């Protein structure tokens with residue numbers, strides 16, 4: 001490894017050892033960049049890596065809200081404006097009880113390179129709160145969102161920082177957040193948030209975009225290997241927004257999603273979750289119920305449920321971890337390899353521990369695709385939503401889908417080319433890191449040192 005890269009990683013370990021997810025993503029991204037740093041000594045001179053691992057700005061704020069019984073609760077809100085070199089900060093908000101600075105920073109760091117890969121002018125950001133939406137009433141969610149936005153609205157805007165959804169934040173939350181922003185600002189700046197409802201500036205296909213984009217990327221990988229998507233079996237995780245989008249596209253393309261998971265275990269549907277619209281739509285119902293149980297799917301459709309287990313031991317052509325970070329560890333990776341899986345396509349942000357990721361990448365017969373490329377269609381369509389808001393026009397679903405498809409084809413292409421350029425073969429993980437980094441690095445170099 002390049003000595004400067006090693007020094008920066010070591011300094012992040014020293015300074016931020018209490019934020020293991022952030023250290024993990026820095027190690028993963030920077031270790032791919034050695035050949036680029038070797039080729040560009042000017043980056044070390046400008047301490048580009050030392051600067052890129054430090055957020056431009058990160059702040060916390062108090063979020064006080066009242067529950068339905070009149071009791072007050074205080075949560076912590078976060079926004080990390082990580083890197084604005086190529087555009088306004090852009091990235092989702094996560095509402096989950098385990099949110100702390102290490103989670104927000106890992107997600108914000110990934111977002112820098114992902115957003116760059118989309119080819120669109122969006123910088124990297126992320127935010128959220130340790131608020132746990134589980135079991136909250138609609139009125140409680142609304143009061144929380146209003147309080148969250150009251151604290152945040154001064155620091156965001158269509159040309160400053162544009163939040164969106166992530167885990168625990170969907171269309172309903174974005175609606176409440178936007179309503180409060182509009183109320184406070186007295187202007188209709190709908191470019192301030194993405195993932196909005198269609199009636200007030202949302203983009204068609206944004207709800208589906210991450211899952212659809214992941215499937216388009218998978219198609220490119222299969223094309224590269226001379227295979228087709230039709231008939232492929234896919235093991236997914238979670239049953240949230242992203243997994244729903246994958247299932248919906250799999251139904252159109254004739255692929256079979258055989259597993260879903262939740263905090264309670266996983267289900268195996270031999271016929272395919274993607275075998276009917278009824279099943280795919282049921283994911284939305286499960287999510288809206290707030291029960292946090294994937295077992296409900298097994299009960300409804302009479303398929304096996306495996307309590308307390310993860311789906312990574314099943315035999316499938318493609319593994320797509322699509323729920324959360326570090327869902328696939330070394331033990332799961334060994335099961336995946338033992339099952340002879342050829343395609344490991346990350347979808348959730350950083351779903352693989354680094355040891356498991358390197359182990360999977362070291363398998364001769366396996367193609368590994370990184371989440372920052374595979375799930376970039378979500379934020380990519382968010383950027384298209386910003387474009388529609390700026391020009392005050394509404395694009396058809398077909399137009400958005402065509403742009404998304406083109407974007408995913410291009411992300412696969414530039415990643416493969418970047419890896420090729422540095423003699424790394426068909427290494428999509430390194431290629432995505434290098435291609436995503438290169439554009440941000442150029443912009444930072446041209447804008448002076450700060």
Ligand SMILES: NC(=O)C1=CN([C@@H]2O[C@H](COP(=O)(O)OP(=O)(O)OC[C@H]3O[C@@H](n4cnc5c(N)ncnc54)[C@H](OP(=O)(O)O)[C@@H]3O)[C@@H](O)[C@H]2O)C=CC1
Nearest residue numbers: 167168210238239240241242262263292323348349375378
């Ligand atoms: N939405 C988007 O556009 C994008 C999302 N992503 C990433 O994709 C991933 C999924 O996001 P999204 O679908 O939006 O989030 P959602 O909140 O809609 O869904 C997350 C899913 O993961 C499940 N889950 C939570 N904990 C566990 C667990 N311990 N074991 C198994 N499943 C669990 C949730 O179940 P439950 O609710 O019952 O806890 C839920 O089904 C995240 O990593 C996110 O950062 C990346 C790019 C864009």
Ligand SMILES: O=C(O)CCC(=O)C(=O)O
Nearest residue numbers: 091092164166378379382
């Ligand atoms: O649409 C967005 O801006 C955010 C998407 C997101 O949070 C992500 O890419 O992880």
